[in-house]
Amino acid sequence: METPRMNPSATRLLLCSRDNGSVLAMQAQVFQGSGYSVTTAASNAEIQERIENTDFDVIILNHTLSFSDRKLLARKVKSQKPANGVLVLHHSGSLGNPYVDLAVDSRSGVNATLHALQRLEGMLHARRHIGDSNDKYIVVADRHRNYSYVTDAVCDLLGYDRAMLLELRIDDIVAGSTPVAEPLFEDFVAEGRQTGRIILRHRSGKLVTVNYSAVVEADGCLIAHWEPLETGSAD
Numbered sequence: 001m002e003t004p005r006m007n008p009s010a011t012r013l014l015l016c017s018r019d020n021g022s023v024l025a026m027q028a029q030v031f032q033g034s035g036y037s038v039t040t041a042a043s044n045a046e047i048q049e050r051i052e053n054t055d056f057d058v059i060i061l062n063h064t065l066s067f068s069d070r071k072l073l074a075r076k077v078k079s080q081k082p083a084n085g086v087l088v089l090h091h092s093g094s095l096g097n098p099y100v101d102l103a104v105d106s107r108s109g110v111n112a113t114l115h116a117l118q119r120l121e122g123m124l125h126a127r128r129h130i131g132d133s134n135d136k137y138i139v140v141a142d143r144h145r146n147y148s149y150v151t152d153a154v155c156d157l158l159g160y161d162r163a164m165l166l167e168l169r170i171d172d173i174v175a176g177s178t179p180v181a182e183p184l185f186e187d188f189v190a191e192g193r194q195t196g197r198i199i200l201r202h203r204s205g206k207l208v209t210v211n212y213s214a215v216v217e218a219d220g221c222l223i224a225h226w227e228p229l230e231t232g233s234a235d
Contacts, residue, residue, distance in 0.1 A: 074099035137226035159203035
């Protein structure tokens with residue numbers, strides 16, 4: 001499938017594969033054709049060297065790498081370059097791998113892969129707003145009510161791994177779903193800020209009440225700070 005050419009992105013990619021074959025070449029062409037700067041690596045030794053000596057913002061680990069290699073490499077990146085993103089091109093790429101930011105099944109097509117990368121870019125942007133605040137309850141969303149970033153404290157509060165929670169929308173965790181979430185969110189975007197109290201659903205189904213304070217930043221980033229009234233995890 002031919003992908004539309006977009007404006008060059010400032011995001012630099014390190015695309016990794018088990019070998020230097022047609023899959024790697026095709027994937028590199030897709031990202032390059034969409035405006036990204038791409039460096040490829042086609043063996044474990046080459047990947048290790050590129051991680052150490054290449055400037056990149058996102059490492060992409062494709063499906064040809066084994067699960068153990070993907071986990072090892074993701075952990076290495078996060079330990080050395082914690083601000084960088086990790087995207088896995090495999091349907092189960094985030095399962096059992098807490099160092100992965102997002103995963104997408106490359107068999108879903110070019111558009112799904114590029115959309116996942118764009119979501120990851122949104123996460124990196126959100127991290128720059130939040131900084132080192134993983135012990136605080138902070139969420140970042142886009143204007144479609146998709147979560148683009150959540151802190152560790154939010155994941156613990158709601159019982160999700162980060163990659164799982166980032167597949168959800170605000171409507172999915174607010175008690176009452178879209179009829180409750182949509183009008184509140186529309187008022188928030190229109191006014192630019194909002195405070196209140198809302199009831200959320202833990203992964204187990206338990207209800208968790210939080211006070212919140214939300215603001216639309218000048219660059220359009222939508223950030224909410226939560227203050228839980230009930231923080232215990234459900235059994």
